[in-house]
Amino acid sequence: MTGDMITAPDPRRQRRTYAPRVPAAQRRTQLLDAALRLVVTRGHNAVTMDAVAEQVGVTKPVIYGQFASRGELLAALLRREQEQALLQLRAVLPDGAGQRLAEGPGELLAQVLAEFLEAVRDAPDRWRCIVMPMPDMPVQFHAAREQARTMVLARAETIAHRVLGGLGGPAGLDPEIVAHTLVALFEMAARLVLTDPEHFDPDRFATAVRAVIGLTRPV
Amino acid sequence: MTGDMITAPDPRRQRRTYAPRVPAAQRRTQLLDAALRLVVTRGHNAVTMDAVAEQVGVTKPVIYGQFASRGELLAALLRREQEQALLQLRAVLPDGAGQRLAEGPGELLAQVLAEFLEAVRDAPDRWRCIVMPMPDMPVQFHAAREQARTMVLARAETIAHRVLGGLGGPAGLDPEIVAHTLVALFEMAARLVLTDPEHFDPDRFATAVRAVIGLTRPV
DNA sequence: AGCTTTTGCTACTGTCGCGTAGTAATCGCG
């Protein structure tokens, strides 16, 4: 039974070329970058430890030097991307003061939407892994996404509440529904911009919003 | 190490109780039902061949009698659910004639949305597996979902085109964006109704739509 | 140069889930 022979550690066998040695912190981001790349190009399912390692030109145990498990790797990736995404969002959303309300809530919406979509366009991979439904989404991604959505939703609700209040609170238009609608709208627009940036540019959405505003009677 | 013993084909070992024998067609639907149940209760990832078999009280090879592979099982499930879902949709959406336009497009939208949401509420599992983003979505689900979405989108675009035309085509409001928005809106509403039927009942959305319509100046 | 530490590599083990070959029970029919 030749197959039974223990694969002798044949010394002539060529060891793989050593990857450049890199300090821990840098490896970490390198690995996360590779993972992100895999997520957007080949789907979440392709993010195996071996695949990530190969992307970086390294072997599996190196990853385990940085992340205790695949779960932690994915969680770390999501944390990183979401943190950045929320920063981008905060920069765009109307803040507490809400001084931009001058030209009316519709115009505000149009502007915020356009700015948001430009942010999305500037970091497509980041947003792709947050906003695009993908096959084989791992639990970590799902959980993180839901959590972020909840935060954003709460914020949207606050804003909706304030704006609707300013409008004299139209009967039956509750802030909760409006908030959900706004978030859904933003997500949809982001998806379109990501899948077909040529066809759907940020301004197109702003124009559409303004057109709808044009239909409303002045308050 | 008792665990190391080869599980000898001990003849005294009790064979499992034979599952009731069932004709092919019936087994098929039985298996699909079990798969659907697993999808909505434990996520797509839990739909393993063994798990489905266990739900039905049967063993794996029985499944392979009906479906050539896991992929085919999932595909069949999706086909079945989507077919029904599209039937429900068609029953609700305005048809070619569009005779319901009488009370204005806003009222039409409110009615269609409410009816759609009631349909969703009537078959929650079906819609859950179509409309809810779930962790570990298998490729089959994703593909099928996208395909159905495309169909619905085309339909929505046609409708939007017709309705906007009827309104005298407000400048800048292109049907494509409107269609995407409508679909996103419906999906969002469906998700809310599915996750929290107590809190979000179909009428609430209809009311909200009417409230928005109330803001527009009469055409 | 020698020694230590840090980083990376090889070569596994274990588990899980798909898919299959061969066998056993059940059912209908003569």
Add this chain to the structure above:
DNA sequence: CGCGATTACTACGCGACAGTAGCAAAAGCT
């Protein structure tokens, strides 16, 4: 009541992938 056909079951093989133990090279220190 026995016999073929149908349906189900047992028991694996196999591949993919997470995770690990122990060795080898590189870089820094003296």
